[in-house]
Structures are given as C-alpha cells and as structure tokens.
Amino acid sequence: MKTGTRTWLVLGCLLAALVALGPIVWAFSTSLKPTNRIFQVPPELIPSVSTLDHYARLISEGVHWAFLNSGLYAVMAVLVALTLGTVAGYSLARYPIPGKQLVLVLFVGAMAVPGFAVLLPTQLLFVNMGLYNTYIALPLLYAGHILPFAVWVTRSHFSTIPRELEQAAQIDGYSRFEAVWKVVLPGAKPALLAAATFGFLHSWNDYVTATTMVDTPGLRTLPVALIFFQGFHGRDWGALMAGVIIATIPPVVMFLLFRKYLIGGFADGSVKG
C-alpha cells in the first residue's frame, strides 16, 4: 500500500474514533464538573476543578438500586430466553412438528411487533394477570422480546450441524439429552453468546417498557431512574451525564467481552437478525 493512502486511512480512522467516542468523553468530562462550571464558556474538556458530587448524588437518591434491578432483569431475561429458545430452536431443527411453518411465522411475526406499539394492551393484560408492578414483569417481557431472536439463531445453528454427530454419540451409549448437551451445545457456544449479548443489550437499554410496566420506585430500572434527573426543576446535566456514563459501562463491557462472537457471528453470516 502506498504511504499516502495509508496516512489518509489512519487519519480517517482517528477521525472516526473521535466522532464515535468524543460524545462519551464529553459526557464523562461534564459528569466531573461542579454544577456552576457546567455551562462555563469556553468549556473545558479536562475539568480544572473536578468533583464526584454527581455520582454521589446518584447514590444518595438510590440510583444504584435501579442499576442492580436493570442488571438482574437483564440476566433473568437472558437465562429464560436462552433456555427456552435453545430447546425450541433444537426441536424446530430436528423434530417434525405439526404446523411448523406457522410456528416459524409466529416467531418471525413476533419480531415485527414494534415493542412500544403494544405497550398499552400489554399493560392491561399484565394488570389482569397480577403481573403488573412485580419483580418478574420486566424479565418476562424482555425474555418474550428476545426469545424469537434466540430461537432463530439457535435453529439456524443446529440446522448446520450434521445429525450423525449426535447419532454417533447415542451409539456410544449417551442418551439423546446427553448427546445434545455434550456434543452439540458446546459447538453452539458462539451462537448462544451472540444471542445472550443481544438479549442483554436489549433488556439493559430498554426505557419504554420499563416506564410503563412498574410504578414502585424499588422496581425501577436505571434509564427510568435517570429520567427523574430531568425533573421538575429543569435538567440536572451533571447528574444526567454521570448517569449516562454509568448506564453505558455495562453494555459496553458486555460487548467488549463477547465482541468476538458477535462480530464473528455477523461477519461470517451465522448470526442474522
């Protein structure tokens, strides 16, 4: 490659990285500034006076509980969706099921339902079922949202694995369950991790469902708790940006840990959706 092209490429990359991360760095900088310096002109990227007051304020108003709720809900939703989704994906790939086409259409159709469009009917249904404003309301909903994707991904994966693999294991004396557990599932790890990461991001990042399905402050998620800081007195930018940073860390860490599977899955075409 010519050096000229290379220089342009590097410059382009630096610019791209700056545009991608600059806003987040700015949010972090704002979150460390004392309130009366937030609107300072000209603004400082590295605050000359810095404080952790905004983070302390989030904790004093109980935002850490909302953080824990968000994490707990996301993990529960992912576990439920992956368990049910893998089982369903496997059986859709291996078993003759009456009305299989219809079942597949239902799963795909479910992906087409714009989540926020069915909030009102969902709320009424949950109230009647006694699920509204409970600890399991949001995990259950998130699991329902990410299940179609989990089914889709696992089914696609299982269809590509030759059946003979399990049959060989069964001849060796394994039960079918053991054969799947020990032979087939380990190979599905990338697909499962990709689905889990997706599921976690969906659940953690949701706002609209969380704000309509629970009322009690103790059940709230992080994004809902943050909205209170653009409250009755105007926006508290310091606290809001501290919240932006806190809300961004878990999905980004999750993404960094599993990016190999996620990017790999998308890049080689094994994960689509």
Added chain:
Amino acid sequence: MSIGKLDRRTVLKLGAASALLPALSGIALAQGQSGTIRIWTFLSAEGQSPREVVLRELIEKFTAANPGVSVVVEAQPFQELETKFVAASAQNRAPDIIWMRDTFLDLVNQRGALANLDDELSAGFQSDVIPDLYPVFAEKSVMDGVRTSLPLWPSPAQILFYRKDALAEIGLDAPPLTWEEFIPVAGKLTSGDRLGFGLPTNDNSVSAFINMMTGFGPGIFDAATGQFDVTGPEAVETANVVRQLVAAGALSSTLLNAMGDDIQDQFAAGRFAIVQAFAPRFAQYKSIAAAYDPNDLAVSAWPAFGDRPPAVLLGPYWTVGVSAKSENKAAATAFVEALYTPEASMQWAEVAGLVPDRRSVQSDPFFSTPEAESIAVFNALLDAPGALTFPPKLPDITKVFPIMNTALQELIGTDEDVGAILERAKATLGW
C-alpha cells in the same frame, strides 16, 4: 363504568397465559395493606431538593403522631402523574394520595378516580383551614359542587423572568407591561448572540400563546364550554403580536420547539434577556446562572392588551387529592390535612421558598426578612388585578397545549397567513 368492560373482555382472552397466574400471584407486591398510605408525587423519598426535604419532615412528624400508619412515597415523573393515576385507578391499584395539576382535575374527576373531600375532611379543617387558603385556588378544586382536591403551594405559574442588567443597558428597570410598548423593547434587547425574548413552545402542558392571550383577561374563556375562540379577534391580535416580536428581532425563527428546560439552560448561558419561565423555578434559575449575576434575575407579570392590567396566569399548579378507591381514606385524608398546618406552611416557606398555603401565617416576622423577598414578589403577583386561572373545565386538555404550541411555532417560523394558521389549529382541536 366502561373500563370494567375492557377488563372482563381481556380476562377472557388470556387463555393459556392465565395458567401462570397461581404460581406468580405470590410474588405480586402487597398493595393497599391497612395502615399504609401510598403517595404518588413527583417528589422523591430520597430526594435532596428543598421540597423533598420538607415532605420527608412532614411525613416523619405525621408517623410519629400516628404510629400505626406508615407513609410510602412513590415518586413518578411529573408529566405522567395524572395519566398513571387514572390508569391505576381503573385497574384498582391507585395510590391513596395523588399530586396532580389543576388542569387535569375535571378529566380525572370524570373518570371517578377522586374521593369527595367534603365527606372526608374533618369539620375543623373545613371550617378553619379551607377559608384560610387562597380562595382563587381552593375554589377551583370544587367540581359540580364537590371538593375534589386541595391546592398546594399557591404560586403564579408561567410568568416572565428577566435580567435587570440587560434591561439597564437600554435604561429600563423592568419590561413594559403593555404589548404595544413591550415589542420594541424586546427587539432592542436583542444584541449580538443574545435574544430579547424566549418562549418555550414544546411542553405538553404549557402554552405561551394562551399565556399571551390572557392579556385580554379571563373573558377569553367561554364560561359554558371552557374553550377560547381560537380564531377570534383576541387570538388574531395575539398572533399579530407574535409576528411583530419576530419582525422586531425579539424572537428567533430557529428556536421553534424549545422546551421550558431548554429555555432555562440557555437563559443561564446568557442567550435571552426576558423569558417565559415557571415561577417556582426562581431559585433554580439563580443557582445555575452562568452568564450573568444571579442577583440580576427578576420577575414580571405578562404585558396586557390595551388598558387591561398586566396578566398573571395562575396555572397549571399542583393540587393534592385522595383516591376514590383508597381503602384508607381516613388515614390518607389525615395526612393530607397535615400538609396544611401553619407549621407545615412555615416549613414550605422557610426551607423551600414557597408562598405559604395558609394566608394567616404571613404575619410571621420571617416574611419581612430579605430571605423572603421572592415570596413577597410572588404574593404581589397573586394579588395582582390581572391574575386569573384556567377555566374549571378546559376541554381537550391533552390536545390543546400541543396544538397551540405547533400554531405558535408556525407563527414564529413561517410567513403563512395568521388566519390560516389559527384556522388549522381550530380544526385540529375540533372546537
């Protein structure tokens, strides 16, 4: 009630899913236990703002005096209180006490969600306390002869905040109080990056257009319907004033859908000389002032039309009600009464800088101290001859503000004929 019908039909549809019910009902949070009062307000139980501190102290005092009762505050986003409350009431999970805006009283009351306070309030409260509240607010809560709520924190709502330093530049102490004089002054105040006048036009419960129209006095609202004439001469005249403000350079045609919060941020950064602002945010405006000296912040009534007195629109403001479905109405009402003791009024005033609910406490020496200066200013505005409230039953409350805001955006940002803009707003409202 028709909501019951919705519910029954829903139940029939549940089918397979209802099998989950028995297993899960144990997890459902216990609600409405005797001895517990749930409050929905925008104030948080853990909050540090002055009002939150006072509320917490009042709760502590109340539970100390009533050890059998526990009070639980469940904060909700302030724009969603009425909606969430009505939904919760229809689904039999409403809190016992609700904070809500006066403009929604009629609609919420129509849905049967509010208890009749005439039946609940103690005789002593009815005879001694209610007459001591500001009548203009207290009487607005009476719907068809029934007291549905009690007003809290009497205050003007959307009024004008201005910078004395900016007005001093053109030799004035305060903005003129007729539109005729106001327009050229606001135009002159625009200089460099600073605009003379800033109006929020994107909040769902605030309309600068209606605020301006109140310069014609309470007569703009039809007594029978609560509507105002969207295409009438007062509206046209108001629209013309908006156009003149734009022509004078006072209003910016690139600042069309700013919210009250945006205006507040930009005022702090020095973008405006005069803005429409929510009066109870006075202290907040001072604390974030960056581009000017906080002591230069001052308050004014709205200019009026012709020789009418300057206008002060007293609403939307907060009122407190008890849920019609509360199983604990006695305890809930007792707590509501505790918000209106003279001591409580003093706390709201001293800690949070609010005009006291009980007029009688104003003889306290605190109100002649410099600390209480802004309370005195607000008091004067409350007593102003041009003070008025929204009609008790402003119809289409969920639509009228957004529609008038869009019309105002069109007046500021386009050259379209004034009549056509107002005609469209009227048609969209269906009035």
Added chain:
Amino acid sequence: MTTTAIETSVDSSRALHSVARKTKIVGSALVGPALILVVAINVLPAFYGFYLSLRQVFFFADEGYVGLQNYVDLFRDPFAWQAIGRSLVFTFGSLAIAVPLALVSAMGIRRLGNWGSILLTVLLVPWAMSPIVVALLWKWILVPSPGGLVGAIFAASGVPPQDLLTDPVLAMPTLILIGVWRNFAFAAIILTGGLGQIPRDLYKAAAVDGLGAWEAFRKITLPLLAPSLLIVISMLTISYFNEVQTIIGLTGGGPIRQTTTLGYLLYHTGFVELDQGRGNAIAIVMFMINMLLIALYIKILGKQPGAAA
C-alpha cells in the same frame, strides 16, 4: 410364512407410526414453552391492540365500538400522511448516509487488519448504548450555547452556535446524523464480513487485466457484496423506520411537525393526547408496514446461497 411377513410389516409400520407420533409430541412439547411465552408477550397484546383500534378509547375510558372509524380518520388526516412522509425522509436519509459510510469504513477496516478490528470495536460503542441515553447525551452536546460541545466547536471556527434541534430546516438532518452515529457501525460489521468472503485472487486477476481501483470496486466488490448490502439495507430500514426514543428525547416531533414520523405520531396520539383507540390504529398500521419489511427481508435472506435462515 407370507401372512407372518405381512403381519410383521403391518406391525412395524404401526410401530413407525407410533414413533413418528411420539417424536411429534416430543417436538411440540419442546417448542411449546417458547411459543407460549412469545404468543403471550408479543402476539396477544397485538391482537388486543387491534381490538382497541376498533373502539373509541380516550384517557382509559372505552366509549364503544366504532368499526374502522379510527383508521378512516387516520387516513383522512393530512398530518398522518405528512408523518409517513417524514418517516420516509428519516429512514432513507439515514440509509443514504449510513450505508456508504459503512461501506467505506468496512473497506478501511479490512485494509488495517488488526487495527481495523480495534477500530470496529470503537465504532460499535454507540450502538451498544441505550437510545434514551443517546438522546440525553446528544441533547447536552447540542446545547446551542458556546458552553456546549458543538457550540464551542462552532464558536472556535467563528460560527455562532446553531439551533440544530429547533430549526425547522436543520432538525431532521440532525436527527438523521445522530441515527447514523448510533447505527452505522453495525452495518459496517456485516459489510466487513461480506468483503472477507470475496476471493483476493479476483482483485489480482483484475490488476493483471489493468483494471483501476474504481473499476475493480465497481466490477468486483459491488456485485459480490450485493447480498451483504441487501441484508444491511433491510435491517437498517426496519431499525430506522421504528426509531422513536431519540425523537421523543431530542425534538418532540417539532419544529412544526418536521420530525413527527409515524412512530412519533403513535407516541404522541397514544401517550400524550391519550387518544388510545386511534393510537392503536396507528400501531396496527406500523405493524403491517413492519411485517412487509420483514417479509421482504426474509425473501432477500432466503435467496442468499448458504444463508443460515
């Protein structure tokens, strides 16, 4: 002998039948729980929403069956058509920037090797963020004051701070750019993968034939990348068409309805005006459009050789 043989064969076919029935039952039992959950969470509410769309429901009070009136009103409303138009502008405006940008990035990323995959990871950080958090973040960045980030950049280059979110001309392009910022890297991953599947020999052969870089791009890269491009375009179309949280957080549909897309109109009608019957009618219309888009998407995926779907 013959009879026994026949009997045996009858027996075994019966046995086969019962095995087939058994596997069908096992299969259904395994799919069952997932199916029930998906139906309960996604499908039932959609049907209930459809039911509500046939009734007049305002502020939680059901005022009775009105047939298709909500739909008729909706399609007679010029603002609804305007909203569909704004949805198209937002969706295709975002696509028009995101797809070429993703393509250029993908090509750069491939050239850079290991550094490229680090860059890709960095570019994907915004995609991992919550939309509501993105809205809060950009509201702060775009504060039209020299104390804000973009305001300071403008000020440094001698331009006064611009009202990017409240100017009727600039608001939509600003929303589009933020949408691109959030999502384009996701498209870049898929295109990076697609580029990786193009045999390098083809480029060598092209170089031997004397094809320039541009011609090689046009004659080799584009045609061979077409399947990946189609996937990217379909996925982003659905994602942009349904975008609503950043619009709620950043412009509230204004100025003068310029950013009122169909998704925002649904939010405004159902959750602000609380005209819930009509809100559900908009939801059903959006659902139909989504179904169409997804059907198209599946068709495109299905045509792909070796597609997992």
